[in-house]
Amino acid sequence: MDINLIFKIAAVGVLVSVISQVLKHSGREEQAFLTSLAGLVLVLFWIVPYISQLFETIKKLFYL
Numbered sequence: 001m002d003i004n005l006i007f008k009i010a011a012v013g014v015l016v017s018v019i020s021q022v023l024k025h026s027g028r029e030e031q032a033f034l035t036s037l038a039g040l041v042l043v044l045f046w047i048v049p050y051i052s053q054l055f056e057t058i059k060k061l062f063y064l
Contacts, residue, residue: 005046012039 016039023032 005050008046009043012043015039 016036019035020032023029023035
């Protein structure tokens with residue numbers, strides 16, 4: 001796993017947190033929730049290949 005992925009995830013977390021707080025304080029809770037959900041989906045798209053690779057490695061390990 002690349003260290004850049006961890007920094008990208010942290011950056012998305014900070015950005016989503018700030019945007020969500022601004023939206024909540026302006027009374028737009030629905031948009032704040034959708035922003036958080038969009039950030040989560042984005043990070044999941046980045047992580048899914050690594051999770052798939054992990055499962056394949058575990059599968060090969062127990063196949064031996």
